[in-house]
Amino acid sequence: MFPLPLRLLRSLAVIALAGVAALRADVRLPAIFSDHLVLQQGVAVPVWGWADAGEKVSVGFGGRTVDVVAGADGAWTAKIGPLPANASAGTLIVKGRNEIVIRDVLVGEVWLGSGQSNMAMTVSRSKDFPAEQPAATFPAIRMFKEESARAASPQREGKGKWVICTPETVGNFSAALYFFGREIHRAVGAPVGLINSSVGGTPIESWIAEDAQRASPELKGFFVGPDKPREVSAEDRRAYEASLAKWEEAVKAAKKTKGKAPRRPQDPAEVANRKADIGGLFNGKIAPLIPYALRGMLWYQGEANTFPGKAEFYEAQLRLLVTDWRARWGGEIPFAWAQLPNFTGTGRDWPAVREAMRSTLALPRTGMAITIDVGEANDIHPKNKQEVGRRLALWALGTVYRREVPAVSGPLPMGHEARDGAITVRFHHANGGLVAKGGALGGFELAGADGQWNPAEARIAGDAVVISSPTVPKPTAVRYAWVNLPEVTLFNGAGLPASPFALGRAVREVGKKGGN
Numbered sequence: 001m002f003p004l005p006l007r008l009l010r011s012l013a014v015i016a017l018a019g020v021a022a023l024r025a026d027v028r029l030p031a032i033f034s035d036h037l038v039l040q041q042g043v044a045v046p047v048w049g050w051a052d053a054g055e056k057v058s059v060g061f062g063g064r065t066v067d068v069v070a071g072a073d074g075a076w077t078a079k080i081g082p083l084p085a086n087a088s089a090g091t092l093i094v095k096g097r098n099e100i101v102i103r104d105v106l107v108g109e110v111w112l113g114s115g116q117s118n119m120a121m122t123v124s125r126s127k128d129f130p131a132e133q134p135a136a137t138f139p140a141i142r143m144f145k146e147e148s149a150r151a152a153s154p155q156r157e158g159k160g161k162w163v164i165c166t167p168e169t170v171g172n173f174s175a176a177l178y179f180f181g182r183e184i185h186r187a188v189g190a191p192v193g194l195i196n197s198s199v200g201g202t203p204i205e206s207w208i209a210e211d212a213q214r215a216s217p218e219l220k221g222f223f224v225g226p227d228k229p230r231e232v233s234a235e236d237r238r239a240y241e242a243s244l245a246k247w248e249e250a251v252k253a254a255k256k257t258k259g260k261a262p263r264r265p266q267d268p269a270e271v272a273n274r275k276a277d278i279g280g281l282f283n284g285k286i287a288p289l290i291p292y293a294l295r296g297m298l299w300y301q302g303e304a305n306t307f308p309g310k311a312e313f314y315e316a317q318l319r320l321l322v323t324d325w326r327a328r329w330g331g332e333i334p335f336a337w338a339q340l341p342n343f344t345g346t347g348r349d350w351p352a353v354r355e356a357m358r359s360t361l362a363l364p365r366t367g368m369a370i371t372i373d374v375g376e377a378n379d380i381h382p383k384n385k386q387e388v389g390r391r392l393a394l395w396a397l398g399t400v401y402r403r404e405v406p407a408v409s410g411p412l413p414m415g416h417e418a419r420d421g422a423i424t425v426r427f428h429h430a431n432g433g434l435v436a437k438g439g440a441l442g443g444f445e446l447a448g449a450d451g452q453w454n455p456a457e458a459r460i461a462g463d464a465v466v467i468s469s470p471t472v473p474k475p476t477a478v479r480y481a482w483v484n485l486p487e488v489t490l491f492n493g494a495g496l497p498a499s500p501f502a503l504g505r506a507v508r509e510v511g512k513k514g515g516n
Contacts, residue, residue: 025074027051027096032292035103036162037092038142038193040110040293044079048291050156051076051096058095061105062086070096075156077291083107085190087140106140108191109184110294113177114207114286115301117200118338118381118388123178124171127383136170140190141181143173146197148288150206150280158288162193174198176300176338179389180396187397195292197285202277203304204317207286210279212324218316240265286325296334296400297325298392302357303340303380306348315356322363334400336367338388339499341375345484354500358412367395370410372481373488373497391496407431410496416478416503422468423478425503430463432493441465443487446475447504453479465490477504 029049039045039061047059051070059066059078070076085108092102113119123132147159163169170178174196181192199206205213205222213219243265254261299321305314322335339357340350354372361368369391376382398408411427411434423446427434441458444467456469456478467478481488481500490498 025050025052026098027055027057027094027100029094029100029102030156030288031158031160032144032162032195032289033092033094033102034161036142036164037102037105037144038110038162038191039081039083039105039107040193040295041085041107041190042082043293044081045083045293046077046079046291047092047094048075048077049094050074055096058093060093060095062090062107085109087191106142106191106193108140108193109188110193110195110292111177111181111184111296111298112195112197112289112292112294113174113180113298113300114197115299116198116202116304118303118385119174119176119196119198119298119300120200121175121381121385122171123173123175123385125381125383126175126179126385128386129171133167133170136165136167136178138165138182138185141165141178141185141192141194143177143181143194143196145172145174146195146285146289148284150199150277151284152280154209154283154287156288158285175385176388176392177298179386180298180392181389183390183393184396184401187393187403188401195289195294197289198300199281199285201304202281202301203310204301204314204321206277206279206281207301208279208317208321209282209287209324209328212320213278213317216316216320219313219320222310222313222317290328291330294329294333296336296396299335299337300388301337302353306340306345306350306353308347308349311349311352311356314353315359318356318360319363322360322366332365334365334367334396335363336369336392336395338369338371338392341371341382342373342377342485342488343375343380343382344377345380348484350484351482351500351502355502358499358501361412365399367392367399368409368499369395370497370499372486372500377485394496407492407494407496411490411492411498413499413501413503418475418504421473421475422466423475423504424461424464424466425478425501426464427498429496430492431496434460434463434465434498435491435493436460437489437491440489442489443481445479445482446472447477447479448472448474449476453482475504477502479503 051057053072053074055070057068057076061080066078068076068078089104092105094100142162142164144162145160177194177196181194185192247265251261326333340354371388374384374387394405395408397403398405409429411429413425414428416423416425444456444458445453446456446469447453454469454471456467458465458467479502488497
């Protein structure tokens with residue numbers, strides 16, 4: 001064998017070294033670290049990503065630089081700050097063997113919003129969009145929409161981008177989040193970052209990590225049946241195919257006339273899979289966001305859990321969602337939700353889910369926007385998202401930001417007493433005094449030992465309501481607005497409605513008799 005020439009040996013060595021270099025991974029970041037992002041003020045902000053094992057990574061922002069070393073799995077995390085609020089665009093620079101430059105970075109208040117279609121519902125579909133759109137020039141309000149899909153296991157990387165709020169972009173923003181964020185921005189004066197991770201038609205069990213649900217003693221009954229989607233019937237399939245054909249024709253017609261195309265009909269197989277999913281949306285759409293620094297979390301969901309066999313588990317599920325998300329983010333992050341509004345909902349148990357939401361307020365640093373008066377009888381997607389956002393913001397401004405507000409909530413029952421043939425219910429948040437809207441209280445019912453509910457008369461007595469009925473001489477339980485589409489009469493002086501509720505001995509047993 002003849003020895004290779006020195007020049008050829010050198011060339012081969014260069015090629016080999018280039019190959020080794022090519023195998024090295026560039027430093028990379030999750031999608032949420034991208035141009036126009038908003039970082040949370042007042043805390044040490046985690047910035048994380050991936051590189052080669054053992055590689056030194058430098059993270060610089062606002063005149064500060066933090067150096068870290070990637071672990072054996074290539075993952076690294078740096079913490080910058082605490083950072084003061086800043087509406088002037090900054091630059092986040094991450095350096096390893098390569099350099100990533102993220103521009104137009106603001107520092108302010110960051111909120112995560114999640115849930116199903118009423119969180120996903122856009123500003124363009126909400127009330128008064130023609131008036132809202134031209135007024136939506138808010139360069140310091142930005143929204144990140146998590147675009148990733150459900151997954152079988154927790155994902156580290158998601159998809160999406162930050163979008164600046166302008167009249168041209170606001171139509172695609174989550175309406176509930178936008179109207180909430182606008183209130184916070186105006187009151188606090190800091191930039192606001194809104195993270196929208198929501199999917200229409202999804203149950204709460206999709207949004208909680210499967211291991212946490214399986215470990216919960218309160219949810220053992222929930223997992224008795226098989227965790228598989230129902231079979232799609234031939235009739236459903238034929239209906240879908242007919243709807244799809246009509247949709248395709250409508251799209252063609254819209255293109256010719258330059259009109260707005262209708263929504264594509266939902267595939268029943270996809271809907272069935274979505275409704276049977278356990279933890280998949282947590283894996284795909286929440287896990288990639290952890291541990292992005294947040295001021296708080298907002299939840300707008302529950303409609304998909306009003307069906308028989310599901311509603312009774314909602315309190316345990318909502319409590320678990322709050323505590324599990326908090327644990328994974330590492331702190332008692334403020335958390336609020338929108339209570340289900342008034343809606344016809346035939347064949348569903350909306351009162352049970354509303355009561356589960358009210359009961360979950362026992363968790364610390366939680367809040368609830370009571371929306372029992374701003375729903376629409378025949379539309380599961382009520383358009384008045386301005387009021388939903390405002391009521392969530394009242395809670396946040398009054399409790400999280402310690403600002404003076406008219407009220408942080410509508411009236412909530414704080415205790416009751418059965419005496420002299422009546423039940424007296426005392427209320428928190430009777431700001432400005434309890435008010436009977438329309439002049440008289442209605443929607444109250446009493447039950448005695450027999451568990452039968454009867455309409456009752458009610459009167460305001462200071463910060464309490466006294467309920468009685470001649471047909472229930474010895475009442476043991478009371479409930480208010482306990483139907484899907486209730487009569488709503490009790491408010492506080494700030495104009496916020498009282499939450500529906502059921503109280504009293506054996507209310508869990510008698511509370512749902514004579515329901516919808």
